[in-house]
Amino acid sequence: AIGTAMAKSAEIHLLNQTSTAIGENIENVDAFSRALQDNGATGEAAVGSLTKLFSQLGNAASNSAGEQAKMFAEMGISLHDANGKMKGSVESMGELAGVSDKLGAELAAAYFEKLGFTDQRVVETLIKGRKELDESVKSHKALGGATAETAAKAGKFDTAMNKLTHGLDRGAIKMTDMLLPAITWVTDKLGDLVKWFSENQTVI
Numbered sequence: 001a002i003g004t005a006m007a008k009s010a011e012i013h014l015l016n017q018t019s020t021a022i023g024e025n026i027e028n029v030d031a032f033s034r035a036l037q038d039n040g041a042t043g044e045a046a047v048g049s050l051t052k053l054f055s056q057l058g059n060a061a062s063n064s065a066g067e068q069a070k071m072f073a074e075m076g077i078s079l080h081d082a083n084g085k086m087k088g089s090v091e092s093m094g095e096l097a098g099v100s101d102k103l104g105a106e107l108a109a110a111y112f113e114k115l116g117f118t119d120q121r122v123v124e125t126l127i128k129g130r131k132e133l134d135e136s137v138k139s140h141k142a143l144g145g146a147t148a149e150t151a152a153k154a155g156k157f158d159t160a161m162n163k164l165t166h167g168l169d170r171g172a173i174k175m176t177d178m179l180l181p182a183i184t185w186v187t188d189k190l191g192d193l194v195k196w197f198s199e200n201q202t203v204i
Contacts, residue, residue, distance in 0.1 A: 011043055018047040022054040027141065028090045035136035041121035052116040054089045061086060075099045075111055098130035
């Protein structure tokens with residue numbers, strides 16, 4: 001049970017860390033991650049693709065004449081919404097999933113590679129098209145998942161586990177400190193005994 005809790009806590013921690021880094025709420029990141037996991041991608045690969053896209057979007061926004069900006073334009077993806085606000089990574093990922101519908105799977109895959117998407121399962125999910133991805137994300141949102149509250153609880157659990165681990169480490173150090181003199185004495189005497197037997201084999 002503790003092992004399961006630790007694994008789940010680590011997963012939530014990664015989701016929360018990613019959502020904070022890219023400025024998305026954790027619910028959106030979690031739903032997207034699960035949608036990709038439905039197609040065989042790992043959670044790490046799913047959130048990693050969001051982080052990569054966030055970086056590429058930032059580069060494109062800061063340099064409208066740069067390679068990234070041109071690439072998004074070629075794919076027909078706008079960096080800003082109707083109000084001029086920068087689009088989030090999850091929304092933009094949905095638009096990327098629609099690129100294969102417009103340009104074909106082969107060209108879409110080439111663009112995804114340029115974006116740094118190296119995980120084959122991530123690429124395959126995006127190539128399937130936007131409709132399937134949007135429906136999967138929507139379904140996972142409806143089912144519920146990680147929230148800011150669960151992230152806070154996971155953080156408290158991690159703190160408690162770290163406290164326990166450090167406590168056990170300190171206990172082990174104290175125990176070792178107490179036992180070492182006795183172990184050293186026994187080891188030394190055994191060494192003397194082995195030496196005595198070795199030197200007196202003929203006598204025995």
